[in-house]
Amino acid sequence: MACGRARGHAGHDVKLLVDMNLSPRWLGVLFEAGIEAAHWSMLGAHNAPDSEIMAYASVNGYVVLTHDLDFSAILAATQGEKPSVVQIRAEDVSPDVIGKQVIVALRQMAAELEDGALLTIEPNRTRLRVLPLQLRS
Numbered sequence: 001m002a003c004g005r006a007r008g009h010a011g012h013d014v015k016l017l018v019d020m021n022l023s024p025r026w027l028g029v030l031f032e033a034g035i036e037a038a039h040w041s042m043l044g045a046h047n048a049p050d051s052e053i054m055a056y057a058s059v060n061g062y063v064v065l066t067h068d069l070d071f072s073a074i075l076a077a078t079q080g081e082k083p084s085v086v087q088i089r090a091e092d093v094s095p096d097v098i099g100k101q102v103i104v105a106l107r108q109m110a111a112e113l114e115d116g117a118l119l120t121i122e123p124n125r126t127r128l129r130v131l132p133l134q135l136r137s
């Protein structure tokens with residue numbers, strides 16, 4: 001497991017739980033950036049439901065890093081305030097392609113992620129929604 005955490009402007013820390021749908025190669029990129037991270041394959045069953053991953057992240061102080069939109073659906077359905085979720089919405093989610101953008105966003109939004117947020121990273125933009133998610137009318 002990597003040591004160090006992403007530090008935001010106010011000194012807030014982020015540690016990531018990388019979902020199964022992202023390569024374990026993310027750990028090396030995050031480690032080099034000083035961000036603590038663990039891949040779900042190191043912690044739980046490969047076929048664990050998303051709800052189990054969310055529960056583990058919440059209890060253990062992780063932010064979930066994923067390519068799966070189901071995590072944001074869980075946050076909306078449960079009106080959950082934790083854990084925060086960072087979802088990558090791109091065709092190529094390899095750390096070589098979008099890793100730098102993810103690291104910059106993690107550093108910029110560390111305080112919000114610590115408090116509870118859904119951070120969506122796309123190739124051309126980054127969006128943040130504070131938790132709990134409010135259903136739009």
